Amino acid sequence: MGGFSSRREANGDMEVVDAHDSSILDAQSFREELASELSRARRGSRRLSIIVCLLGSHGRYDFAGQRTADPLLRHMAKTLVEQKRQVDVAASLGQGRFALILPETGEPGARVIAERLKAAIAAAYDAESEEPVLGIGVASFGRHGRSANALLRAAERAAKPKAIPIMSLSGLRRRDGS
Numbered sequence: 725m726g727g728f729s730s731r732r733e734a735n736g737d738m739e740v741v742d743a744h745d746s747s748i749l750d751a752q753s754f755r756e757e758l759a760s761e762l763s764r765a766r767r768g769s770r771r772l773s774i775i776v777c778l779l780g781s782h783g784r785y786d787f788a789g790q791r792t793a794d795p796l797l798r799h800m801a802k803t804l805v806e807q808k809r810q811v812d813v814a815a816s817l818g819q820g821r822f823a824l825i826l827p828e829t830g831e832p833g834a835r836v837i838a839e840r841l842k843a844a845i846a847a848a849y850d851a852e853s854e855e856p857v858l859g860i861g862v863a864s865f866g867r868h869g870r871s872a873n874a875l876l877r878a879a880e881r882a883a884k885p886k887a888i889p890i891m892s893l894s895g896l897r898r899r900d901g902s
Contacts, residue, residue, distance in 0.1 A: 747814065748801045754815035754823060758872045761813075761827050765865045772827055772865040773834035776879035777804070777841065779820035780857045803844050807837070823879070831864040838862050859883035 749757060758774070765772040779800060800822050804814040813825040826834050838860045845858060861882030863869065868878035 747805055749813060749815040751815065751817045754813070754817060754825070755872060757813050758825055761825055762865065762872060764827070770828060771830040773829045773831060774826065774863050774875050774879050775824040775834060775838050775841070776861045776876065776883050777822040778859040778880065778883045779822070800845070803841065807841050807844050831862060831867060834862045834864060
């Protein structure tokens with residue numbers, strides 16, 4: 725999964741997400757915004773973190789644009805927009821990958837935002853549908869890398885081992901109480 729997807733690669737996800745919210749950037753715009761924020765962080769010794777969310781499931785969702793994934797992708801985009809701060813930037817990177825750029829935010833603050841995202845997604849989990857799987861990873865400028873690709877790879881690596889069914893995130897229960 726490493727590296728950035730192009731607009732063409734992310735197109736399936738972006739068609740679904742664009743229909744929901746135009747405040748979600750595509751992968752190319754994400755790359756440009758992250759480069760700008762990295763430049764600011766280097767010049768001013770400022771904090772910068774990113775969060776990467778990896779969506780998957782037990783075989784039901786195909787993130788190459790299949791319609792079975794549309795509601796999950798829309799929900800993820802909506803949740804990112806609702807949970808981000810005004811200064812943060814949300815993006816769909818394609819194939820079930822979403823990201824947040826968190827300017828002026830160190831690793832502890834990024835972890836708080838990641839936990840808030842997990843809770844918001846778990847709270848909306850529909851107990852009637854198949855369990856989607858969510859992995860959320862955090863990477864911070866300096867500690868995890870100094871380039872866009874290094875930060876993205878570190879956040880994706882951090883998300884993969886933690887990919888667990890949404891209903892189990894942070895000990896939260898499904899809406900039906902099970």
